[in-house]
Amino acid sequence: MKRTLYKKLKIKLISITLVVSIGPLVLLGAAIYYQFNKIYKAQIEDQILHLAKSESNALDVFLKERTSILAMIVETQSFEMLSKQQNLSHLFKAVNRRTEGLGLVDLGIIDQHGQQLAYAGPYSLYGLNYFEQPWFDEVMRRGTYISDVYMGFRQVPHFIIAVKGESGSSNWILRATIDSEIFNRLVRSAQVGGTGDAYIINQEGFFQTSPRFDGAVLSRSNINTQRFGEGTTVVEQKDSKGGTRFIGGSWLKGDDWMLVVSQAGREKSGWMGGARNTAILIIVIGGVAILLAIVLISHTLFRHLERSDREIGELSAQMIQQDKLAALGKMATGIAHEINNPLAVIGEKAGWMADLLADEEFQNSQNYMEFATSIEKIEEHVDRAKKITHSMLGFARRMEPRLDDVEINTVLDRTIEMLNNHARINNIEIRKRYSDQLPVIASDESQLQQVFMNLINNAVDAIGNDGIIEVTTKRKDQWLIIGISDDGPGIPRSVQKRVFDPFYTTKPNGKGTGLGLSISYRIIEKMGGNIRLESEEGQGTAFLVYLPVVLPEKK
Amino acid sequence: MNTFRILVVDDEIDFQETIVNRLKKRNLHAIGVASGEDAIQALEDELYDVVLLDIKMPGGMDGIETLREIKRIQPLVEVLLLTGHASVETSIEGMKQGAFDYLIKPVKFDDLLNKMAQAFQKKAAHDSKIRDAKIQELIRYPSRVFGQEEEDGKDF
Structure with a gap:
């Protein structure tokens, strides 16, 4: 119940702290990342833009340069001159020789019917008709034309630049192939x-x-x-x-x-990617550190909380037990008092009857013995009732222990001696396993004897017939631990909590007052000790008496 | 025989009368009264050796006050406290006020007689000049003083 509550609380605390502390960090990280990306993008775009612009300028210049050279040839040379194969070859060689890296592969002169009249270049294209080629019209219409790259007759990617010339009423074309490479x-x-x-x-x-x-x-x-x-x-x-x-x-x-x-x-x-990565790394490390710190702190916090809660729980359980005992003590006192007075009267009246009976004349009469035994029975039962009320009072009484020098083993021996006969009759063996290292302590011997007697008696009753009771002593730090265990039927878990309650008994009517364990508990508690119960149903019961080691004052 | 004189103080009349009767039967001089006031009156009229005084519930100051008064009137009288309730505080207070001892009801008549014998002894020690002879007798032959009472309660 409580554990799950704590778990929930812990998760809640951790998540809230995480959100509050890591949230802004993540936001900051995201903002930085976003900004970096934006700047980075702007920068890269800028670079590409510049590159593309300058490169396209260069290409434009390249194309214009070649177009200009062709245009100049068309303007300065006549069609008649260029359409002579010999002249064109001469011009082609001259242009290639004069301008390095012009990339001119060949030249051709085409008349207005598409017929190539002259050709200078490595391919044998002389006499081809270009009238059907799509670019032919383009040149005729626009004056200059640069084609897309195509394979053409020669099956090599290339493109051409063509310029239209006019001589009188007829148009012609100067066509050049540009080296793709x-x-x-x-x-x-x-x-x-x-x-x-x-x-x-x-x-x-x-x-x-x-x-x-x-x-x-x-x-x-x-x-x-x-x-x-x-x-x-x-x-x-x-x-x-x-x-x-x-x-x-x-x-x-x-x-x-x-x-x-x-x-x-x-x-x-x-540098920008580096800076961005560094920032992200710092944020990640920071986040991990915060996460660890939060988990660690809340873990510690809750461990403390749980421990103190447990202590409080134990303490309040003890206090409830004490309150219960105190309240019952008061009640017991009142009841005992109210019962004791009439009991006293009954007892005395019976006694008085016994006194008088002795004087009577009918001592030889038939019923005399009946009277005498009845009176005896009345006295006997008053005595029984008295034992109960007196133990109730004994329970209520404040039991301030007297301090003797006590050897626990000896006290146990004496107690066992008293009970041995009773145990033997029921075929119960009492085994002793003492530590011989126990110190003499200052305690109340008769009260201790009362407690041991009670516990061993309970063990005998629990076993009934045929069994073993083991009595052990040992020292652990500042405690003497006296264990009294039996191999009886054990105490059911549901009953275990109540065995120290006053008037709680499982013995048959009239056999137990239900006060023995409760008085024992109080006695040991007064001495600063504790009685613990370990029992497993079907496996027996062990009562462990913890006594503080209080050494006697030196005399 | 000049015997011991006992005053029994208890408002439980049945109890008080029976105790008185049983004491008388053992040749003891016993008088019963039902309240503290009557007890004080009786003590002012006559000398007693032992007072059997019932004290009430815890803090029963009636009993303790009566005891104090008794001790004022007859300082040498021995008081046995009788109670239905063993409150240590009250008992300690009683002992402080000079009570001889206390017993818890119901008490076995034999135990009561034994306690009384001890009280008489003490009383007698105080009154040694007057009762010297009686003490000797008491110590040697207590059964003579208390007559026929035996453990099984039978008469001889």
Whole structure:
């Protein structure tokens, strides 16, 4: 009952203290974490944004540069001149020689019918007709055109830049193929760190350059270009492993292409991640310390509480017992007094009758002996009643012990001697197991004898016939412990609490007053000791008398 | 024979009368009264050797006050307290006031006689000049003083 109450209280206390102390800590931790994340995110976004912007600028410049060179050729050279194969080859060589890393793979001149009139480059594309190619119209309409990457006739990823020239009423096209490798290299320079990636995709999300992870050129990426705003923007996206990637997108080439620069959320930790981790570590350690302290403190607290509660319980049980005894004592006194007076009258009247009977003349009459024995019986029963009332009074009386020099073993021997006959008749053996190390103590010998007599008598009565009573003595610290145990039927648990109550008896009517144990208890209590009962039903009973070791004063 | 004189004080008339009768039957001079006042009156009129005085419930100061008064009137008289209740305090108080001893009711008549014999002895010791001869007799032959009483209560 009480234990569960304490358990509940303990849990309540611990949880309240925990909530109150760790709650703010956790909130603080969460706030710090949130702030750090926010700053971290802002920083990483910023970095990506810058990277994407500068890289896209560079790419823009790359493309514009090549477009400008082509435009300049178209503006300065005539169609007639360029459409001669020999002239074009010459120009191609000159341009490649003069400008390093231009990445120009080939050049071609196409007339307004789509017919390639001249071609300079490693492939044999002379005479092909481009009229059906989708970019052909685009060039004719817009003047310049940069294609997506495609495989084309040559089955190698590449893209072209085409510029429209006008000579009189007829239009023609200068077409150049750009080396994918040079372009790729440029894009890859934006692939930073261990997880950084950079690549170009077209509006539909197909890779225009090969990404560092997950994909190849011309395959579809998992980037949805609709999510990105104008110019340069950064978005967050979950990757296949559940982590976050920050993805920066920057439009290129008149919003046809998008440069994508991406970075895993965790990688760019640096000093900020370290600081955040330190903060979290401190909070966790603090939390654990608080938790331990709270549990420890409440544990100690409740152990103390439980102990003092138990002591109070024991004390109040003792006080209740004492109160009970005192109240019963008072009652016993009153009853004894009220009964003693009439008993005295009965006794004296009977005595008087006996006195008178001796004088009478009818001593030889038939009923004389009947009278005499009746009177004797009356006196006998008055005497029996007197014993009861006197023991009631003895119970009520204040028993201040007299101090003799007492050897417990000797007192026990004397008591056992008195009871031995009675025990032997019932075939009960009284065994002694004394310690010979017992000190002589200052105590009241006759009262002790009364107690031992009572306890051994009870043991004899409990056994009835055939059994063993064991009387032991030993010393333990400041206590002498006298044990009187029998192998009788034992005392049921329900009765054990009541055996020291006055007037409680299990003996047949008229056999016991129910005062023996209660008086014994009071006697030993007065001496500063205690009587304990250990009994198991069916296994016997042991009464343990604890006497404080009080050494006699030196005379 | 010049015998001992006993005053029995008890408001339980049945008891008091019976005791007086039984004492008389043993050739003792016994008078019974039912209250403290009567007892004091009796003591003022006549000399007694022993007073058998009933004291009431705990703190029964009537009994103790009567005892004090008795001791004032006849300092040499021996008082045996009789009570239905063994209150140590009252008994100690009684002993302090000069009572010889106390007995708890119901008391065996033999025990009462023995106690009385002891009281007489003490009284006699005090009155040695007057009662010297009687003491000698008492010590040597107590049965002569108390007549026929034996343990089994039979007459001879």
